[in-house]
Amino acid sequence: MASTLHLLLTVATIVWGQHELPTYETHPCMRECVDGGTPMTCEYTFTLEYYIVLSKACFACPSNITDCYRPHCVAADGVRRPIITVNRMLPGPALHVCQHDTVVVNVDNRMEGSESTAIHFHGVFQKGSPHHDGVPMITQCPIESSSTFQYKFKADNRGSMYWHAHAGLQRADGVFGALIIREPAKGDPSSHLYQHDLPEHALVVHDWLTDMTMTRYTELAHVGVLTSKVTMLINGRGAYQDFIHPDTNQTVYTPYSVFRVRKDAKYRFRVISSSILKCPIQISVDDHDVTMIASDGVPFEPVVVSSFVVFPGERYDFILDADKAVGNYWIRARGMLDCAGDKAKQVAILRYDNANETEPSAPTDYESAVRGGKLLNPLNEKGSPDQMPVSWLNATLADPLNLKEKPDKKFYLAVDFNKIDNYRIHHELYYPISATEKDLPMPQANNISNKEPPAPLLTQYNDVPKELFCTPENTRNCSNRFCECINVMEVALDDTVEIILIDEGSFSSTNHPFHLHGYNFRVVAMDKINISTTLQEVMQLDTDGLISRNLETPVAKDTVTIPNGGYTVIRFKADNPGFWLFHCHVTFHSLLGMGVVIQTGDLADMPPAPKHFPRCGNWRYTGETNGDMMFCSSGHRLVSSWTVIILCILIWMKWSIHNSQ
Numbered sequence: 117m118a119s120t121l122h123l124l125l126t127v128a129t130i131v132w133g134q135h136e137l138p139t140y141e142t143h144p145c146m147r148e149c150v151d152g153g154t155p156m157t158c159e160y161t162f163t164l165e166y167y168i169v170l171s172k173a174c175f176a177c178p179s180n181i182t183d184c185y186r187p188h189c190v191a192a193d194g195v196r197r198p199i200i201t202v203n204r205m206l207p208g209p210a211l212h213v214c215q216h217d218t219v220v221v222n223v224d225n226r227m228e229g230s231e232s233t234a235i236h237f238h239g240v241f242q243k244g245s246p247h248h249d250g251v252p253m254i255t256q257c258p259i260e261s262s263s264t265f266q267y268k269f270k271a272d273n274r275g276s277m278y279w280h281a282h283a284g285l286q287r288a289d290g291v292f293g294a295l296i297i298r299e300p301a302k303g304d305p306s307s308h309l310y311q312h313d314l315p316e317h318a319l320v321v322h323d324w325l326t327d328m329t330m331t332r333y334t335e336l337a338h339v340g341v342l343t344s345k346v347t348m349l350i351n352g353r354g355a356y357q358d359f360i361h362p363d364t365n366q367t368v369y370t371p372y373s374v375f376r377v378r379k380d381a382k383y384r385f386r387v388i389s390s391s392i393l394k395c396p397i398q399i400s401v402d403d404h405d406v407t408m409i410a411s412d413g414v415p416f417e418p419v420v421v422s423s424f425v426v427f428p429g430e431r432y433d434f435i436l437d438a439d440k441a442v443g444n445y446w447i448r449a450r451g452m453l454d455c456a457g458d459k460a461k462q463v464a465i466l467r468y469d470n471a472n473e474t475e476p477s478a479p480t481d482y483e484s485a486v487r488g489g490k491l492l493n494p495l496n497e498k499g500s501p502d503q504m505p506v507s508w509l510n511a512t513l514a515d516p517l518n519l520k521e522k523p524d525k526k527f528y529l530a531v532d533f534n535k536i537d538n539y540r541i542h543h544e545l546y547y548p549i550s551a552t553e554k555d556l557p558m559p560q561a562n563n564i565s566n567k568e569p570p571a572p573l574l575t576q577y578n579d580v581p582k583e584l585f586c587t588p589e590n591t592r593n594c595s596n597r598f599c600e601c602i603n604v605m606e607v608a609l610d611d612t613v614e615i616i617l618i619d620e621g622s623f624s625s626t627n628h629p630f631h632l633h634g635y636n637f638r639v640v641a642m643d644k645i646n647i648s649t650t651l652q653e654v655m656q657l658d659t660d661g662l663i664s665r666n667l668e669t670p671v672a673k674d675t676v677t678i679p680n681g682g683y684t685v686i687r688f689k690a691d692n693p694g695f696w697l698f699h700c701h702v703t704f705h706s707l708l709g710m711g712v713v714i715q716t717g718d719l720a721d722m723p724p725a726p727k728h729f730p731r732c733g734n735w736r737y738t739g740e741t742n743g744d745m746m747f748c749s750s751g752h753r754l755v756s757s758w759t760v761i762i763l764c765i766l767i768w769m770k771w772s773i774h775n776s777q
């Protein structure tokens with residue numbers, strides 16, 4: 117009987133469109149995950165649109181708070197600004213599935229204009245399905261506007277994940293949401309520590325701008341003065357902009373997120389940071405300590421702390437013991453670095469059952485979100501009993517360790533801002549870097565800016581001109597001149613790979629959290645050396661045997677901080693063939709090329725593209741004119757622009773004559 121029901125549910129895949137429901141917590145895939153349960157196919161529709169905070173759908177919000185909860189009403193922090201939404205929700209739909217389910221996401225790109233997109237499932241290994249990793253020009257062609265694309269993958273690795281647009285600045289403007297892959301309680305070594313793991317206790321926190329992110333990006337790159345302000349949201353809500361109530365003349369705000377608990381019960385919370393700026397966030401709950409149990413989907417030995425820091429792209433799961441007096445308590449999020457200037461912070465309400473339901477009014481202040489005591493995952497600090505780096509955590513070894521004593525491949529990756537004249541931003545003649553007051557140091561890895569290929573590496577490798585790849589020749593002098601190329605690091609299938617990440621720390625108040633696609637890695641060492649360091653200094657320490665590695669119980673993560681002026685050493689077994697991006701999760705930094713592509717295996721090792729998989733870039737189809745066309749479209753600075761224009765006209769004439777024959 118039960119198995120028939122399971123079968124029915126499995127066969128009947130259910131599609132929830134934007135008009136049916138404002139929440140996905142009632143999707144049939146949101147169920148208790150039991151040992152030996154039948155996997156389901158969980159289908160969702162994502163409609164991407166340009167939208168706006170406090171649209172018509174919000175009616176009298178926030179004068180009438182009830183209106184703020186209407187379907188399609190994005191109240192955010194009360195600042196009416198254009199956004200991009202999935203199904204007119206912010207965050208977009210939360211996906212709750214069980215391990216081994218098949219997730220199907222039908223993306224419908226209805227962004228006006230010709231903005232293309234792709235959706236990445238952050239933390240999902242995509243083993244055997246690298247084509248569904250959602251990185252434009254690495255794993256697929258961008259999904260053009262008015263087009264659809266279906267993602268389909270097995271949720272094989274469990275934990276708190278999230279999905280987000282991996283194209284342009286769309287993640288920053290609203291295209292993201294939770295993806296929680298649950299496992300049977302038996303598989304979770306911490307399951308005896310809590311009673312409830314509820315979908316409404318997934319908490320997505322992030323910095324949020326008072327304008328479209330493109331405004332800030334272009335101001336940063338081409339002016340050097342910023343006008344937009346940074347605030348913060350928790351599950352798409354918060355108070356920032358004040359309004360005068362027309363009837364009472366009282367100041368009112370858009371509502372906070374509310375997390376409900378019952379006294380004397382223990383709850384699992386899942387915190388996801390989708391920050392886009394250099395904005396590490398300190399999280400704490402007033403009057404409550406929290407028990408940290410997992411990060412990036414993987415459990416570790418529980419540690420009790422007063423607060424923790426979540427870097428962009430990271431996730432932390434904690435247990436909250438509701439053992440205090442019945443009441444309302446602030447859940448606090450405090451932004452640092454880029455977020456500190458505007459004192460960006462936000463709160464949500466932890467509400468015990470039977471507590472006063474009255475909304476607190478005014479926003480809280482920034483300083484009161486500074487929480488002392490024991491902290492996990494500090495920002496740019498050396499480890500100490502009160503500032504515990506993740507490298508001190510002990511994995512519970514629920515996952516195989518797979519680490520060799522000596523790695524097969526070892527890379528040093530020095531990441532930093534470099535004072536290099538980026539000709540994409542400065543003009544050599546009209547406004548060279550030397551003539552501008554506000555230069556823009558380039559976020560780079562090994563002094564190279566990673567370039568987006570003109571065709572996807574995974575599916576159309578041979579359409580990518582060889583000269584665009586980094587080679588020893590074209591990266592010989594990158595300390596002195598701007599180097600931009602496709603930076604591929606090759607490893608063989610099943611290699612044990614070690615990467616020593618170094619943040620040289622030329623600029624003090626910065627941090628680059630690195631995220632690896634296709635895998636998680638073990639954090640085997642981490643240390644802050646000084647205010648700044650150099651690649652050479654860290655290599656010397658390593659040669660002298662002064663970097664000791666924990667190969668017994670290192671935690672597994674997919675996103676990790678590198679202490680500024682220090683290093684983080686990671687290891688993983690490269691058992692997932694494909695092209696995997698490894699990049700800084702600060703949006704502007706990755707957009708400017710702070711990352712590399714890790715190629716695991718030869719092309720022959722990689723799964724073939726699914727049948728009829730979309731192709732792109734085939735304006736190069738004319739064969740003999742390939743090289744010329746590429747040259748024209750990328751318009752190199754080496755030749756004066758007139759020469760380029762004349763050359764291109766000649767090539768175009770030749771090409772059109774050739775085609776008309």
Ligand SMILES: *[C@@H]1O[C@H](CO)[C@@H](O)[C@H](O)[C@H]1NC(C)=O
Binds near residue numbers: 180181182183186
């Ligand atoms: C607020 O809006 C709701 C519907 O969203 C409505 O039922 C209610 O009457 C409104 N309250 C006031 C005071 O206007």
Ligand SMILES: *[C@@H]1O[C@H](CO)[C@@H](O)[C@H](O)[C@H]1NC(C)=O
Binds near residue numbers: 363364365
């Ligand atoms: C609200 O303020 C306006 C202007 O200050 C005033 O004219 C009006 O009487 C006030 N209304 C109420 C209900 O207090």
Ligand SMILES: *[C@@H]1O[C@H](CO)[C@@H](O)[C@H](O)[C@H]1NC(C)=O
Binds near residue numbers: 472473474
């Ligand atoms: C609830 O809080 C409001 C505002 O703080 C207060 O006026 C009210 O008396 C409280 N109600 C109860 C039952 O405590």
Ligand SMILES: *[C@@H]1O[C@H](CO)[C@@H](O)[C@H](O)[C@H]1NC(C)=O
Binds near residue numbers: 417419
């Ligand atoms: C990890 O294990 C080691 C060795 O048992 C222990 O000394 C250390 O305190 C543990 N770390 C944490 C954070 O529990």
Ligand SMILES: *[C@@H]1O[C@H](CO)[C@@H](O)[C@H](O)[C@H]1NC(C)=O
Binds near residue numbers: 530536562594596
């Ligand atoms: C990058 O270039 C800077 C000079 O611009 C140099 O000091 C630094 O050592 C270089 N770093 C690496 C990793 O080559």
Ligand SMILES: *[C@@H]1O[C@H](CO)[C@@H](O)[C@H](O)[C@H]1NC(C)=O
Binds near residue numbers: 593596597
């Ligand atoms: C490196 O670049 C600098 C600055 O552009 C230039 O002066 C120097 O000749 C270059 N060196 C080599 C070996 O190309």
Ligand SMILES: *[C@@H]1O[C@H](CO)[C@@H](O)[C@H](O)[C@H]1NC(C)=O
Binds near residue numbers: 646647648
């Ligand atoms: C740390 O850096 C400072 C400033 O660069 C330097 O004076 C000091 O000697 C360094 N300390 C160590 C331990 O290397």
Ligand SMILES: [Cu+2]
Binds near residue numbers: 629
């Ligand atoms: Cu960065």
